[in-house]
Amino acid sequence: MSVDAQKQTMGFQTEAKQLLHLMIHSLYSNKEIFLRELVSNASDAADKLRFLALSNGDLYESDADLKIRVDFDKDAKTLTITDNGIGMNRDDVIEHLGTIAKSGTANFLSNLSGDEKKDSQLIGQFGVGFYSAFIVADKVEVYSRKAGDASDQGVHWECDGEAEFSVESVERAERGTSVVLHLKDDATEFADGWRLRSVIKKYSDHISLPVEMLKQEMPAMGEDGEDNKETEDSVVEYEVINTATALWTRSRSEVSDEEYKEFYKHISHDFADPAKWSHNRVEGKLDYTSLLYIPAKAPFDMYNRDAARGLKLYVQRTFIMDDAEQFLPMYLRFVKGIVDSNDLSLNVSREILQKDPNIDAMRSALTKRVLDTLAKMASKEPEQYAEFWTEFGQVLKEGPAEDFANKEKIAKLFRFASTHTDKADQDQSLEEYVGRMQEGQDKIYYVAAENFNTAKNSPHLEVFRKKGIEVLLLSDRVDDWLMSHMMEFDGKSFQDVGKGALDLGELESDEDKKAQEESEKQFESLIERAKEALKDRVDDVRITHRLTDSPACLVVNEQDMGAQMRRLLEQAGQAVPDSKPNLELNPEHPLVSKLDQEADEDRFADLVGILFDQANLAEGGQLDDPANYVQKLNKLLLELSH
Structure with missing residues (x-):
């Protein structure tokens, strides 16, 4: 499209308008996170250019020095974040900035309660990224040109945070993207150099790309050393204000908890701190580094098995792909993090990953590392693990059907309600159940029902209560299906008390x-x-x-199929x-x-x-x-x- 193309005004999709309005109001108490989100997006754009340039060096356009610049104008009340990454064309801008292309958006919005504190946590799980700019700006402009496009293929996007946005083609010599925020009157603190430096150090110190700000502006000097009063030219110097070293390449002893937390937010776009993380370097037959995070809250689309998932893959510190799902099984899809390998080729593709035997070995090791991290949390921090189980327990229950090699290890992480407490809380482990089994008992008994009260009051429990035999009370939708894949635990077989003729074995006189x-x-x-x-x-x-x-x-x-499973299928x-x-x-x-x-x-x-x-x-x-x-x-x- 030529530069004289008409300006086009478009409306946001309905869900985007709702989310935008809600996000602005519910996150206002934590305004500064907008800068983290925009710097994070700029870093991602540089990563994507670096990857594509592996096969097409011309995309660098003779400028391979990737960086982010943050400029401000106190008088104009503007803040500009510029990167020389991959950039966007007109279609990209409309797709990425005019819609929220996430399946389940409507379902997500239906879960909002109207309680700003609770809803702000949900917003964080959704990951709003670019839209956070409207927390502090009443108008946002984006100027961009995609790497490899001609200078007349630039694009200008503009929006005041309401129902519409405009797009027009413009001349742009530089590739990459500039986001210009016209700050609200109560957000002019972000047109201050000291404030911006402190926020960037706080939230973006860990990213590998240099973030630059203007060091000082000095008048150009004449040959005699005197100020050249006849020219308005200036010598502009920028300085790097972040560490600009990939966090995962540093020793664990050098990285603070706060840095680990901020890096998690950078890669996940989650607003909450992670529950746990595991940072490890493996050397030997395989050489790779992993940094894996267990989130504190489940993402809104966790039960959509088709949603994007997986780790960020780097090869020798070069970004290769987002959502590399080959490194962890589906039931651990909630895990976020990065894996950086020295053994893979820089031109590795998703298809190659599926066939590489090294990936199978890494997948096995990373899976065990996550399960060990959860086991340690369950043992050392049971209260925190209880919170994890509430968020992710139903997904973890998919494990035995998908991961036979780790079935026992996964089962030890399970928590159930039982007649031992008769409480709805799922806080009883299988190990605890086995430890309480009566002499002569050789089965783990359970009942599966549509909800806890139905399970607790099931007539099938009557003889078990009379004889003091503990029964697990299962009421999650996945439970009947889970038990079809759980043949035994610790040598004890499972028995549905609502199936087959009653046989209590030695427990019956x-x-x-x-x-x-x-x-x-x-x-x-x-x-x-x-x-x-x-x-x-x-x-x-x-x-x-x-x-x-x-x-x-x-x-x-x-x-035969259990009653609960039959109802779910019907x-x-x-x-x-x-x-x-x-x-x-x-x-x-x-x-x-x-x-x-x-x-x-x-x-x-x-x-x-x-x-x-x-x-x-x-x-x-x-x-x-x-x-x-x-x-x-x-x-x-x-x-x-x-």
Whole structure:
């Protein structure tokens, strides 16, 4: 497009307008972070140019000295951040500055509460980057030219932070980007050299690119050494105000906690401090450095498995790619950080990474490092680990299905609610459960339900409570699926108490077994009548001793899909295999005794149908014909009232 192209005015997408307004107001108490975000973006632009120039050196345009410059004009109340990185063309500007191209934006906005303090934390998880400029500016201009484009392919973007922005083509001799902030009256502190230096040192000291500011401006001198009054030319000197050394290349002893935290915010665009980090140099068969971070808060799109994830990859301190997902498994997608290898080629691609055996070795080592970091946190800082589990536990539960080699290590990190405390808090480990197992107990018992209260009050727990046997209470959506991949822990197999015939092994006394045999004989006729009445609704009807207070419960066959998993698949519109539950009746319950004595077969059929539906409701199920259930129940109530 030529330079005489008309100025084009466009509107922000709806979500961008909402987010922009919210971000400006909710982050205002921490205004200075805008500078960190803009310097971070400039650093990323330089990294991208350096990578592309590996295969096309002409992109440097005879200027390979990459840097960021920060200028200000106190009188004009402007602040300008300039980089000579990759730059943007017109399409790039519209895409990156006119939209927020993140899937799930609408869902993210629906989670906002209106509480500014809480919402500011959510905004930080979203990562607003460039838009933070509007915290301090009432107008922002961007001048940019993409490396390799002609000088007449420059672009000028302008916005006052409201509903619209404009784009026009301009002449721009220099490649890269300049962001000009027209500061609000209450933000003129950022047109001050000392203030800017302190903020940059605080937030951007760790980035490898030099950040420069004007050192001083001196009048040009004549040949006689006197001021040259006839010229307005000036000698302009810039000085580097940050350390400009890649933080991960420094020794751990040289890096402060504050620097580690700020570097995390630089690479993640998260506003909160990380929970933990691990910085390591590996030398030997493989030679690489890693700096891995465990965030404190889950990102808004964590459950979108297609969202960008992975580490920043550097080769010999040269940036290669963002979101290199090959270095960690999917269930650790929340981990942020960098890996810098001396063994990979500078022209490495995503396809090559997938085939390189060195990557498999690094992936295995980095995965274990993350799991060891979490295990140490769980052991040494249980309160902090509890916070981590609340944020990331459901994602970690994807691990056993994806990472067989580390299944036991992952399982040790799991936390569950259990009948040991009867609290909704997921704070019981499998190791603690095994340590409390009764003598003769060889299984880890659990019940899976739609929510905690349904699990805690499940009739399947009655005999376990009576005998003091602990049961794990599982209520996360992923739990039933998780347990299908958890065969055992510490040599103990897992047993769903809602599946299969009850077998307590050595925990059941001879007297219990004898009483059950006698009950089965006593109620043989009842069982046959119930099977006939329920016909196609059940696979079997049987007497049980797993109940103490409830008259009946439903049990699925050992090989069948659990009720929770079945409901989830049905809600997602997916086909589920045909299967029927078993109805188990409690011979000690007076309702079952009355049922056995009922001579009217129609009334018997109604009563056993009611028991079946009640058992279904008790475990969180839905009735196929609620109206029919209500009619039968009302009929029974009327009969009882006469």
